[in-house]
Amino acid sequence: MNSSWLGKIGNELLDLVYPPGLYCISCGKITDDSRTYRLCNDCMASVNWITDRRCAKCGRPLSPNDPGETCFRCSVRESSGSPQCFDKGHACAGYGAVEQSVIFALKYGSRPDIGDTLGEILYDRMASEYGEDVLAGMYDLVTPVPTHRDKQAVRGYNHADLMGKSFAKRAGLRYDPEIVKRTRPTLPMKGLGPEARMANIQGAFDIRARKLPLIAGARILLIDDIFTTGATIDEIARILKDAGASRVDFLAFAAAGDMIN
Ligand SMILES: [Zn+2]
Ligand SMILES: [Zn+2]
Structure with missing residues (x-):
């Protein structure tokens, strides 16, 4: 009997006493x-x-030093005469350590259960701004950013789909994960320049023909997620607008801060 085997048994016993739902979804403590969003006090704070x-x-947090109404990226697009195709963005939190570890656990840690919790956070954020009743009539369709099928096959799920399903159910909105495909x-995108970014993404998505109506x-x-x-x-947003959508907004759990700070 070696110590690693004992350690394993110990962990399994712990799982019986403390089911995974009782661990903080960020730090694992x-x-x-009873904890809101299954976060411990430290992580919640x-x-x-x-x-x-x-x-x-776009809804990303603005630096207190930025006097404008829009972030650097949005201002540049606006003043160049080619504003982004989406109408308005919403995010719940700036992208920091807690946000990163929750997203990593969902995406790479085989924790699909976190998708439901993030859907709850998305819902609370929208309901607090618009009210439950207004929110229930704000959109005709909710859909996730799709994952490429190879990645989804490895992971077993599309994390944005789990979040979207949970959000739409709470909001009473129609949900369809099959609108857009990769x-x-x-x-x-990290590390790519503006032109490489454009080339990376152009033509990477398509709308499923049967969903056009x-x-x-x-x-x-x-x-x-982010x-x-x-x-x-x-x-x-561009291909949805080309297909006749009258409005395209987005809702993310986390948003990276402004480039100017
Ligand atoms: Zn924690
Ligand atoms: Zn912006």
């Missing part, structure tokens, strides 16, 4: 199931909730 100034267009895998005239809400450069969201 044992907590209890460290979430960068966006309650202060945010970009009027036609090819894309590289991570749902899109004409529809107000659509796109769901994703909003960073906005290139992915914007490309999807």
Whole structure:
């Protein structure tokens, strides 16, 4: 009998006493199931909730030093005469350590259960701004940013789909995860220049032909885990608008801060 075997048995016993639902979804510390969003007190206190100034267009947090109404990226697009195709973005929190570890656990840690919790956070954020009744009539369709099928096959699920399903159910909104598909895998945007980003994303998405009747005239809400450069969201918004959507907004759990700080 070696010590690692004993350690394993010990962990299994712990699982019986403390089911996974009782661990903080960010740091893994044992907590209890009365905690809001299944976060321990320390992690809950460290979430960068966006309650202060945010970009009027994309919703990312604005630096206190930025006097404008929109973030650097949105201002540049606006003044160049080619504003983003989405109408308005919403995010719950700035992208910091707690937000990152929750998203990583959902995406890479085989924790699909976290999708439901993030859906609850998305719902609370929207309901607190617009009210439950207004929210229930705001969109004709909610759909997630799709994952490429190869990635989904490895992971077993699309994390944005789990979040979107949970959000739409709470909001009483129509949900369809099959509107947009990824036609090819894309590289991570981080480290790519503006032109490489454009090339990376252009033509990477397509609308499923059988869903076109749902899109004409529809107000659509796109769901994703994190909003960073906005290139992915914007490309999807563009093809949805081309297909006749009257409005495309997005809702993300986390958003990277402004480039100016
Ligand atoms: Zn924690
Ligand atoms: Zn912005």
